[in-house]
Amino acid sequence: xxxxxxxxxxxxxxxxxxxxxxxxxxxxxxxxxxxxxxxxxxxxxxxxxxxxxxxxxxxxxxxxxxxxxxxxxxxx
Numbered sequence: 489x490x491x492x493x494x495x496x497x498x499x500x501x502x503x504x505x506x507x508x509x510x511x512x513x514x515x516x517x518x519x520x521x522x523x524x525x526x527x528x529x530x531x532x533x534x535x536x537x538x539x540x541x542x543x544x545x546x547x548x549x550x551x552x553x554x555x556x557x558x559x560x561x562x563x564x
Contacts, residue, residue, distance in 0.1 A: 496507035533539040539548040 492503065495501045495503035498504055531542070533542055533548070536552075539545065539552075542548060
């Protein structure tokens with residue numbers, strides 16, 4: 489790790505403030521995006537079996553495939 493990268497963890501440095509501000513902005517953006525997409529809905533299945541029984545099963549299976557690939561990339 490370079491000296492400039494270390495400075496982002498040292499309180500009082502410009503790099504720390506920039507990093508901290510960036511992290512807060514990312515958190516705010518993530519929270520906003522999540523809040524707007526995670527509304528409760530009556531058509532969200534409770535489990536895998538329910539998802540397989542919905543009319544939009546193809547979309548649920550694609551989502552499962554995407555999540556499986558992500559988990560495997562993390563070694564799960």
